Amino acid sequence: MPKQTGIRAPGPSITDVAREAGVATSTVSRALTIPGRVAEPTRLKVEAAARKLGYTANQTARNLRVGVPRTIMIVLPDEIYIGASQTVSEVLRATAEGLTDRGFSLLIANVSRAADTDAHILSVAQGGTVSGVLLMASDMPKAEGRSLADTGLPIVSLHFDLSGEGVPSVVSNDHDAIAEATRALVALGHRRFLYIRGTLGNYHERERLAGVRDALAQSGLQEGALHLSQGDFNFSGGIAAAKDFLALPADERPTAVVCANDDMAIGFMRSVVDEGVRIPEDVSVIGFDGAAVAPFLTPALATIQQDTPGLGRRAATILMDMVLGEQLHNEQRFVVPATLVLRESVGPLL
Structure with missing residues (x-):
């Protein structure tokens, strides 16, 4: 019997x-697993x-042929806050769906960023069980140099x-989107603004505050037209800002409030309405994120x-393309636009 020189998996x-x-x-892989692309x-x-060759896209066999693990590790933020906005959980769900569509699985690396967590993340990354990493609203993990x-x-x-x-990044157009919202308020006659800030140093906070400031400057309003209140992306930040707002004489209060996220907008609205302030007659309020509860508030936010x-699926697609060695453009920043939704909490200056 002749000696076998190699073993080939049966079938095409x-x-x-x-x-x-x-x-x-790669085109065959896409056509058989994600035909929409x-x-x-x-x-x-x-x-x-x-069909002619009798080929079946068996995932296990394909994993062995490709020779790389089909597991993506996701690194979550320092602290996962689950409020009305639900942004992290919604993006996480979309990311997982995008990975599953192409036969990848998702490994969650952490639920917090305690002192020894980054060392654990690096250990998993170097263990040979994952083929790529998705950083969600998180800085680059570092440990022991x-x-x-x-x-x-x-x-x-x-x-x-x-x-x-040098890290490909998928982001919303925070700066431009909030600038558009601010200009919309200016167009309605508002000239005194309050911006409720997110956590200091946070990427979104920097982008959104810059967007508000730039829009006001482009509208010809002086720096004194904007008041700032320090928040925390939590309901409590909006409640604290409401106390500062209510402490001002009624004729000196801002007539438009722009919030770094919906949770703070909700906290602000509830607090001022309880004290007799009318929205939007006395003050217009706009948030950021698109919380599912926003249309059901009174007034609707x-x-x-x-x-x-779109954010989750785009990030998953880019990472899987990188893992599989598919062609990528030189682009490093991928922007998924946000949409301004005006509801009853915004009105013209009376």
């Missing part, structure tokens, strides 16, 4: 299908080749712009709606 391979269809193997003529050609960037794994940042550090499914 994805390479055979690609050769038969005259396309790249492939032009119909190409998809039909791939499907015909697969090492950084996650040193592991050589593909990394994508979601919600924080780390493109300046105007907000800037983030495309949370």
Whole structure:
């Protein structure tokens, strides 16, 4: 009996299908697992080749052929706050769905960023069980002089712009979206503004405050037109800002309040309404994030709606393309636009 020189898995391979269809193997993978991303003529050609050869896109066999683990590790923020906005949980859900659609699984690395958590994250990243890392609203983990960037794994940042550090980043257009909302309030006649800030140093806080300031300056309003109240992206930040607002004489109060997120807007609205302030007759209020509860408030909260499914799926797609070695453009910053939604909490200056 002749000696075997190699062992080949029975049946046709994805390479055979690609050769038969005259396309790249990556195109075959997309056509059979996420057909919506492939032009119909190409998809039909791939499907015909697969049928002719009797090829079945078995995920386990494909994992062995590709030779890389199909697990993505996600690193969550320092603290996961689950309020009305639900941004982190909604993006996490969309990300997981995007990964599952292409046969990847999701590994959650942490639920907090305690002192020894970053060391654990680096240990998992270097253990050979994950093929890429998604940073969600999180800085680069570092421990004992090492950084996650040193592991050589593909990394994508979601919600924080780390493109300046060479990390592909998927973000909302925070600055431009909140600037548009501020200009809309100016167009309604408002000239005295209060901005309720998020946590100091936070990426979103920096972008959104800059957007408000730039919009007011472009509208010809002086720096004194904007008052700031320190918040925390929590209901408590809005409640504290309401106390400062109510302490002012009625004729000196801002007539428009822009909040760094919906949770603080909700806290502010409830507190001032309890003290007899009318919204929007006495003050207009707008939030940021697009909390699902916003349309059901009284009055319904105007907000800037983030495309949370779009953010999660875009980040997942970019990272999987990197893991699989598919062609990427030179672009490092990917922006998913947010949408201004005006509701009953905003009105003209009376």
